[in-house]
Amino acid sequence: MRKVCVYCASSTQVAACYKTEAYRLGEIFAANNIHCLYGGGSVGLMGEISKAMIANKGTITGVIPKFMVDQGWNNEHVEQIVVNTMHERKQLMLEDVDAAIALPGGCGTLEELMEAITWKQLGIFVKPIVILNVNRYFDPLLEMLHKAVDEKFMRSEHLRIWSVVERAEEVLPAIKQAPGWKKDAIGMAAL
Numbered sequence: 001m002r003k004v005c006v007y008c009a010s011s012t013q014v015a016a017c018y019k020t021e022a023y024r025l026g027e028i029f030a031a032n033n034i035h036c037l038y039g040g041g042s043v044g045l046m047g048e049i050s051k052a053m054i055a056n057k058g059t060i061t062g063v064i065p066k067f068m069v070d071q072g073w074n075n076e077h078v079e080q081i082v083v084n085t086m087h088e089r090k091q092l093m094l095e096d097v098d099a100a101i102a103l104p105g106g107c108g109t110l111e112e113l114m115e116a117i118t119w120k121q122l123g124i125f126v127k128p129i130v131i132l133n134v135n136r137y138f139d140p141l142l143e144m145l146h147k148a149v150d151e152k153f154m155r156s157e158h159l160r161i162w163s164v165v166e167r168a169e170e171v172l173p174a175i176k177q178a179p180g181w182k183k184d185a186i187g188m189a190a191l
Helices: 016-031 044-055 066-070 086-094 107-121 139-150 156-160 168-177 183-188
Strands: 003-007 035-038 060-065 079-083 099-102 129-132 162-165
Touching: 003 086, 003 107, 016 035, 016 044, 016 168, 035 044, 035 086, 044 060, 060 066, 060 086, 066 079, 079 086, 086 107, 099 107, 099 168, 107 129, 129 168, 139 156, 162 168
Parallel strands: 003 035, 003 099, 035 060, 060 079, 099 129, 129 162
Antiparallel strands: none
């Protein structure tokens, strides 16, 4: 494994347990020489993962739209790729990575995670997706996804699209143990 995409929050108001796991994940990536692509922010969980990567001599790249740079939201301490739109950002973050990992976050994080799940369902992105469910944050979303299966909006096979862990130390093993997914998955996308 050489490169991963991480979705996470920029909120400065979140509980310490979320920050601790984000920082720990950055330490783990750095220790394993895994390059991290993330949203490019300097605060919140984005700030924690970037601080850990920098402190432990890891490599991290922020992918951030220009309008966010214009607001001063970018992290000047990491390599940056500045794009024009959110669409470009999301596409670039999933190109040429070995996995996508979602930490807790708001609408942006949830939207990015759901797009990655949708792309995997359609066979566009076939790499592991790991949800780091710190403090059971994602439980309502996971319940909704199970309801989608129960109500026949998705197949039960689609529940293999993602893995769920509760601690940063479980992320790399979850990536390694993730079931394979095929590019022709679109064949089972429709019910």
